[in-house]
Amino acid sequence: MLKLCRQYLNWIQNSVFEGEVAEVKLKELKVRAKIIMDEETDSLIIFKSRNKSWLDKEVVGNERAKLDNFL
């Protein structure tokens, strides 16, 4: 799931990803996630905002996202 999500989004923390993705690509991600997940026990929760300015992001502590390229 990590590998799959990283094909579409940036990994920011543990099981959390963020990014800008086209609606059709998001649909593709959901289809592919359903194939590898156990729908009875696993979940993929998607928060979407149509406009970047509608969502503020703030990091307390170490901004690990910067390391993503090295992982």
Add this chain to the structure above:
Amino acid sequence: MLKLCRQYLNWIQNSVFEGEVAEVKLKELKVRAKIIMDEETDSLIIFKSRNKSWLDKEVVGNERAKLDNFL
């Protein structure tokens, strides 16, 4: 950290929480999180939206949030 965050928000998945919280309460959460976290290695990432309608939520798979009350 889990216990602390659950005092302010609903636990929805692993290290992910969501909820409506007053600005002053969020400030309090950040101060308390800093006390218990190692700021060199840990991080608390906050996504804020001022308006509920600006953020869509979608769940693929099992909506574990429903179980939160039992945990």
